Amino acid sequence: MGNNQNIMDTPIEYVKGIGPVKGDIFRKELNIHTLQDLLFTFPFRYIDRTTFHQIKDIKAEGDNIQLKGTLISIEKIKSKSNRSRLQGMFKDSTGFLELVWFQGATWLDKTLKVGEEYIIYGRVTIFSGKKTMAHPEMELISEAAVSISKTFDPVYRSTEKMDGKGIDSKNRRKIMKLLLQSITPEDIPESLPPFILEKLRICSGFDAIQWIHFPQTDSQRELATNRIKFEEFFYVQIRLLQSKIYRKHKYRSAAFTTIGSLFNTFYSTLLEFELTNAQKKVIKEIRSDLGNTTQMNRLLQGDVGSGKTIVALLSMLIAIDNGFQSCIMAPTEILAQQHYTSITTALGDLPVQVAFLSGSIKGKKREIILAGLKSGEIKIIIGTHALIEHQVEFQHLGLAIVDEQHRFGVAQRASLWKKNDQLAPHVLVMTATPIPRTLAMTLYGDLDVSVIDELPPGRKEIQTIHKFESARPQLIQFMHKEIAKGRQIYIVYPLIEESEKMDLQNLQDGYEKLLQYFPMPDYQISVVHGRMKSKDKDWEMQRFISKTTQIMVATTVIEVGVNVPNASVMIIENTERFGLSQLHQLRGRVGRGADQSYCILMTDYKISKEGKERIATMVRTNNGFEIAEADLKLRGPGDIQGTQQSGLLDFKLLNISADKQIMDAARHYAIQIIEDDPRLERDVHQNISIQVAKLRIKNKDWARVS
Ligand code: ADP
Numbered sequence: 001m002g003n004n005q006n007i008m009d010t011p012i013e014y015v016k017g018i019g020p021v022k023g024d025i026f027r028k029e030l031n032i033h034t035l036q037d038l039l040f041t042f043p044f045r046y047i048d049r050t051t052f053h054q055i056k057d058i059k060a061e062g063d064n065i066q067l068k069g070t071l072i073s074i075e076k077i078k079s080k081s082n083r084s085r086l087q088g089m090f091k092d093s094t095g096f097l098e099l100v101w102f103q104g105a106t107w108l109d110k111t112l113k114v115g116e117e118y119i120i121y122g123r124v125t126i127f128s129g130k131k132t133m134a135h136p137e138m139e140l141i142s143e144a145a146v147s148i149s150k151t152f153d154p155v156y157r158s159t160e161k162m163d164g165k166g167i168d169s170k171n172r173r174k175i176m177k178l179l180l181q182s183i184t185p186e187d188i189p190e191s192l193p194p195f196i197l198e199k200l201r202i203c204s205g206f207d208a209i210q211w212i213h214f215p216q217t218d219s220q221r222e223l224a225t226n227r228i229k230f231e232e233f234f235y236v237q238i239r240l241l242q243s244k245i246y247r248k249h250k251y252r253s254a255a256f257t258t259i260g261s262l263f264n265t266f267y268s269t270l271l272e273f274e275l276t277n278a279q280k281k282v283i284k285e286i287r288s289d290l291g292n293t294t295q296m297n298r299l300l301q302g303d304v305g306s307g308k309t310i311v312a313l314l315s316m317l318i319a320i321d322n323g324f325q326s327c328i329m330a331p332t333e334i335l336a337q338q339h340y341t342s343i344t345t346a347l348g349d350l351p352v353q354v355a356f357l358s359g360s361i362k363g364k365k366r367e368i369i370l371a372g373l374k375s376g377e378i379k380i381i382i383g384t385h386a387l388i389e390h391q392v393e394f395q396h397l398g399l400a401i402v403d404e405q406h407r408f409g410v411a412q413r414a415s416l417w418k419k420n421d422q423l424a425p426h427v428l429v430m431t432a433t434p435i436p437r438t439l440a441m442t443l444y445g446d447l448d449v450s451v452i453d454e455l456p457p458g459r460k461e462i463q464t465i466h467k468f469e470s471a472r473p474q475l476i477q478f479m480h481k482e483i484a485k486g487r488q489i490y491i492v493y494p495l496i497e498e499s500e501k502m503d504l505q506n507l508q509d510g511y512e513k514l515l516q517y518f519p520m521p522d523y524q525i526s527v528v529h530g531r532m533k534s535k536d537k538d539w540e541m542q543r544f545i546s547k548t549t550q551i552m553v554a555t556t557v558i559e560v561g562v563n564v565p566n567a568s569v570m571i572i573e574n575t576e577r578f579g580l581s582q583l584h585q586l587r588g589r590v591g592r593g594a595d596q597s598y599c600i601l602m603t604d605y606k607i608s609k610e611g612k613e614r615i616a617t618m619v620r621t622n623n624g625f626e627i628a629e630a631d632l633k634l635r636g637p638g639d640i641q642g643t644q645q646s647g648l649l650d651f652k653l654l655n656i657s658a659d660k661q662i663m664d665a666a667r668h669y670a671i672q673i674i675e676d677d678p679r680l681e682r683d684v685h686q687n688i689s690i691q692v693a694k695l696r697i698k699n700k701d702w703a704r705v706s
């Protein structure tokens, strides 16, 4: 390996065709420092040089295509704003195509030659029958003769500075060609065991690198892409599975072997309903985990309203029956408070001391709680990340439940385990809304998974309807009708920090308009938003819960946790401004009672394509898992809150919404290998071990998990 390693580590300026000046630019502009970095910086698209299209065959707008023909005219056109564009006419033996450039008109006007034959490349748009190609790449046939390769030419990400220093696409291709010619299979030793290559029919690592840069056919390109995607996910999975095993060896937890009086009393006398089969199944899984000294690390997924809270409570009672304490950590104060309320309500008179802790609990109150935790008097503590501060000490923490609305940092999760010196608490991670399977595999690949895939019986499907402003009068009528039936209504306004002032004004205006249609004293309206004092918020909430008010005008502060079963209408204003999972959470505030519930999505007439897609998804389905999939597809994982920093989603080629099959295969083989050789000690696994070690260096924060 020694020698190969040296070649790969070659500083970028020593790579043939680069030199100190360009090397500096590669470093500064693209963060490419070594030969290896360059080799593993893949093209983001290709120019298809394998076929020439004919103008007459272009029927619809589509991908970039290549054409061969003559530039027959060129004309510089000055627009009113004094910005000039260049317009050209191009023809092949089958038709005409307009070319247009909005930038660089002067320069192009000088260099392009009318009457000459060109190979052009770009994307055709069609507007009322007229075909146009904007900013085509132009290459004189006379000059292109050498470079016409009948392959796919790679196109790499570039910056303005690079283009200015002569590192344009052509130059980059030349450098890559030379580099790839100088690399031998020994430089890129195969890291996957032969049986995987055979079973999956994927190409070797060496071929993949050659083909990802210069594929000669579509199939080479696909083979290379799939191989690289597989590896990207495979090593991450190996790493996650290793840390899972490592933890199992390193941490011991207490075995909760008895199902005692608290659990039994609660189950037989206080539980007001029959558990769903899904809840029973999940509790069984948890009980089995808690029953032995291997630390539980389980993810509990379930849709909004599927009844995760009761599962959490029953698990905590098992811990308490066995002489241990439990905690629930929630990402926001409101959510923590909500858990506190539901848990204390559910427990009724059962002799279990429950406490609440957040940053806002200070002084004497805080001291009493801290003392109660240390003495073991407090059995359940519910709070925010204030729970992981080092002053918080338990007598015996046996079970830590982490409710992740949008994921705590993995490191934060881990720090809860360190609350106990000898025995680590069992850990149950709950998600507030479902997350797609592939995302769960990535972010929680080191956990076991339980899913509640069934809602409690008797729930009526919420009817979701999209309306424009013109339907406002009918909406008001509808609200009157529902209120007359004794129902209550939420109206939610968007509020984001960047436009907070305007958003609050909108809410205020909406509220005042509402007062005209629902005048006091016949009607009462609550208003709740994040800028209010928490005392005032509570008071308004309380008025709504006690049915003193019929309408609650609010921002997304009610997104999570609020449970008012009599509320059956959720009206969302400016729906286009909300994200999908947020909308699903909001909709989950209704449909909690026996009545038919409605979710009405109000929007402006003008909505972006993505906004339309989100609304269509909401109207189409109530299923949180489906919505999560759609959300991932629309936004991509990078946008999903809290995941950016994790580094776990740092893939170059893999798309976790589209590449499910590859991910499943990678996980499958990762499990197989780790079960067979957990420390990767066998010879055939040496190169996997090296790749995984590289991952560890790349992401130190992530490594802190274990
Ligand atoms: P989530 O999974 O969204 O946290 P909750 O735990 O808040 O859901 O449960 C939603 C509602 O359903 C609560 O009012 C809860 O009491 C009720 N619930 C939970 N399980 C059942 C069940 N098996 N049968 C009937 N109602 C249930």
Ligand code: MG
Residues within 6 Å of the ligand: 308, 309, 561
């Ligand atoms: Mg909940």
